[in-house]
Amino acid sequence: MPRPARTAAPARSAAAARTALRRARKVSGLVVVLVLWEAGARAGWLGSTTPALSQVLDRGAEMIGSGELASNLGVSLLRVLKGLAIGLPLGLGLGLLAGLLRVGEDIVDAPVQALRMLPHLALVPLFIIWFGIGETSKVGLIAVGVVFPLYINVFHGIRGVDERLVESARSCGLGRLGLIRRVILPGALPQILVGLRQSLGLAWLTLVVVEQSATSAGIGFVINQATQFLRMDTVFVVLVVYALLGVGTDLLVRGIERRALAWRRGLVAR
Numbered sequence: 001m002p003r004p005a006r007t008a009a010p011a012r013s014a015a016a017a018r019t020a021l022r023r024a025r026k027v028s029g030l031v032v033v034l035v036l037w038e039a040g041a042r043a044g045w046l047g048s049t050t051p052a053l054s055q056v057l058d059r060g061a062e063m064i065g066s067g068e069l070a071s072n073l074g075v076s077l078l079r080v081l082k083g084l085a086i087g088l089p090l091g092l093g094l095g096l097l098a099g100l101l102r103v104g105e106d107i108v109d110a111p112v113q114a115l116r117m118l119p120h121l122a123l124v125p126l127f128i129i130w131f132g133i134g135e136t137s138k139v140g141l142i143a144v145g146v147v148f149p150l151y152i153n154v155f156h157g158i159r160g161v162d163e164r165l166v167e168s169a170r171s172c173g174l175g176r177l178g179l180i181r182r183v184i185l186p187g188a189l190p191q192i193l194v195g196l197r198q199s200l201g202l203a204w205l206t207l208v209v210v211e212q213s214a215t216s217a218g219i220g221f222v223i224n225q226a227t228q229f230l231r232m233d234t235v236f237v238v239l240v241v242y243a244l245l246g247v248g249t250d251l252l253v254r255g256i257e258r259r260a261l262a263w264r265r266g267l268v269a270r
Helices: 002-043 053-066 068-100 102-116 120-131 135-159 163-171 176-210 219-228 232-260
Strands: none
Touching (some): 002 053, 053 068, 053 232, 068 135, 068 176, 068 219, 068 232, 102 135, 120 135, 120 176, 163 176, 176 219, 176 232, 219 232
16 A cells, blocks of 8 residues: 555646646746747847837836826727627527527528628728727727627537537437527537637737727727837837737636536647
């Protein structure tokens, strides 16, 4: 009995070392980019208008201390949340309707596919004409942007479920609702989460565009003001914030994936 106890400790140590090494590898690329940014800006390789990373961090600390960054970031986050609250349920509902019902596909899919071909960012002037320059047009564009990636992934996720699994479940006596809940939705969930990741990324991209005009608050307003006064350190602070927001939401969805898809065994890269 003592021997397994003695061998368990080295195994745990080896596992901890592998985990630490993997985490170090994950941040190594970012660290290299940041070091090159600092060195390149100091040496003048990135042009005279590109601030060093240290200058950007100093400016970011100033904006955090004054409350300027927090107040404008709150406005932008609220816009994105409102757009997601409209667009995500709409994309999910349309995808379920078209994926689960043949009549739903016949009615919904053709117009959605036609609208999906339109670059939604090109609709900015039209939304301003329809809804004015206020919050409605900005939130509406974000909502439109997130509908289509989620719709297409929900639809194809449902239609991609193995028919043999469906037939096996039917042979076991599962009804329509049980089939959807126990077989179809779990089978489509990986594709649905991919659509969610794409929709969140597109929400931030849309936010960048809608805040570039007729905006009196938000991080887009901050970057516009900084550009007019050639405050490149402020511009880079906002760009870093955009990047962190995108990475943060992507990591959030990946965390949901790990929990929701713990039952699925896929390829593990070596």
